[in-house]
Amino acid sequence: MEFMSALGSQEDAYRPSLFELDAQQKLRELLQPAVQYVLAIYAQRYPRLLIRVVNYHEEFYAILMFFIERHYLKEWGASFAENFYGLKRVSSAYLNSNKFAAVNGAQSSTPPLTRNQITKSLLVLVGLPYVKCRLDLFYSQISGGLSASILGGNEQEEREAEELSDMDTPARRKLAIRLTQLFRKVYPYINMLYHGSNLAYNIAYLFGKTKYYSPWLHLIGLEIKRMSMADYRTYYDKLAQAQPKNQSTSFLSTSFSTMSGVFSKVIEFLKVLLPMSIFFYKFLEWWYSSEFARGGNAGALGDGESEDTIPPPEKLKADPRGTPVPATRNTCPLCLTSPINNPTALPSGYVFCYTCAYHYVEEHNRCPVTWTKVERGIEGLTKVYADVM
Template sequence: MEFFNDIVGGENPLKPSLFELIAQEQLRDLLQPALKYVLSVFAQRYPRYLLRIVNRHEEFYALIMLFVERHYLRQHNASFSENFYGLKRRRRPLFETERAKAAVGGIFPEENLRRREVWCSLLLLVGLPYIRAKAQDYFEDLGGGIDSDLIDDAGGRQIRALTEETWRGRWRRLYKKLYPWLNMGFEHWLLIYNVAYLFEKTPYYRPWLSWIGVDLRRLGIDDYRAESLAAQRSSATTPPKSPFDTLRHIFRNSPRFLLDSLKLLLPTTIFFIKFLEWWYSPSSPARSLTLSSSPLGPSIPPPALLRPHPQGLKLDGRKYGKCPICGEGIKNATALPSGYVFCYRCAYEEVEKSGRCPVTLLPARVWQLRKVLV
């Protein structure tokens, strides 16, 4: 996202806009449901290996993001989504020296994140979303957000009887009442900081950034120059002297290479998933090509209509759209198991009285009636 660096706004062109910050947060929030969807699809095929991971998805995702975010914070001074949008975290100085920095150039070593800032950022990037997700799951397990009319009276009385007397039941009822208000207050708190950041009343768009003493900046030309120099130094290492050194070099650098390549793999994977979603959609023009060349052959045609019984109701093929029983236009079209369509009232009365289709005289039941949506 280097094009954001060309946006000059206000006195400091490296200060990101609120829209960039919200965009990187949305990207971070979309990673977990996307990973959960992919795991759920593969778990249907390999339930023995992946079903437990899907059931403990929050813990699995938090563990993965702990390694990913730790790598990006240590190597790039930014989280994964922040680095993807061309942002970085900076230890905020006591006094802003933008003019002096512009005159001297380069990156001040004091701006790099220390061990304390890295672990505090990890706690807020991984721990806080995990706690909020578990709190939401617990609220839903208690029946939060579900209309009481959707639960039958017997089930509701049983739940109230189990949770009315014990201290655990009282805590559950209290949590169920307080959680929506606490969650709403938390969201309003974040909204207030967003508005204050938008009108430049605070340099932090999130309150916890001020607690750990960091703010977010756009990557400047000095940052890209430093990254290119670091890449040149890593590529200019002495060649390995033996195959053992080669394997050790590969195993040492492969995790770092994999984590750094996520910036490229993520948009490629999203494009590939959207392409497959379009390719296999019913309205896709490419679906006709796959059906014509499918090894399973063309699609199966619908079965032929059953012949009328000689003693059954006579049909006139010229009266299309007319009910064979009442002879009028079909109202609330309903199909019988034999495939013939009648008015719902006519079909219901006929099947309830005789227990068979009036045309084919085949057995039919009331619960076998199917409404036809035209």
């Protein structure tokens, strides 16, 4: 992102700010829940095709990102998120041996990443997050979850203690239990060290104490730099040279080059598609947490009633075989007493005197007006009370 160059230091105009690096990291973290949400929606429509993909989402996402990241590392020398923000990966050894190129990156493009550097980058970009995700999931399963941390109890630990004390438990099972207990105790410290080291490198990078904003980049010897015009020019020149110029080439080679070109265009289109899926995911996240989704859209729009208000059921009509409804209001259809004495309603909605309704339902088990059956008998009678001001 060219407009962010003002935030860099004057000594190295191509050194990205921590805000740029944090933005691309946030983009990468939002990709997985967005893809998972989209898959879950379409799995409801096509369960036979996508239910297994949803059940093994972590593996599917890791494979998907492997091909995407591999393409961007080979073509652009950067991960997908880094390329989205106009960043690239450069070997620290190259920058140390070429001080002029490190400071004046616009003069010439940096060399592409080697196969070894691409492999190490894929391990950090794809392998490490996948392993971390599986470890987090396993720890949440064996630690008892949030209820155990709040209530101070863990049923799984009690079952493990019973199995260890049982003489019939196989030795292999006891070893697995002890390793699980060891992992449960050690993993929180490993997790703290993981996030703490990232935070320490972020702070050190912010104050210019290190060239790496994460320990993993330091480990594989790669720095993050802004892309220059020379890098873009080199990429598009390479695309132009890759176009087949000789029309007499074989059909197989032409088909292969066409398929590879289509694949590259599809991968490049993900630069637009994946951020759109993140926007869609965040929009739905906001929508379901807003007043509109909680049924408060009537108050927000200023209308008297919500559009989702369920209308009352239609009034049951009197059956010709039943007792006729009196013309005057507040009159019992059975004894014609007005006002109704101790009013009682039937499930049909009509109101009678309590004694009249009780004896009629007890004898006929139906409403005297609509002739609808009263399923619960006299237990279906409901007393009606009026507010007296």
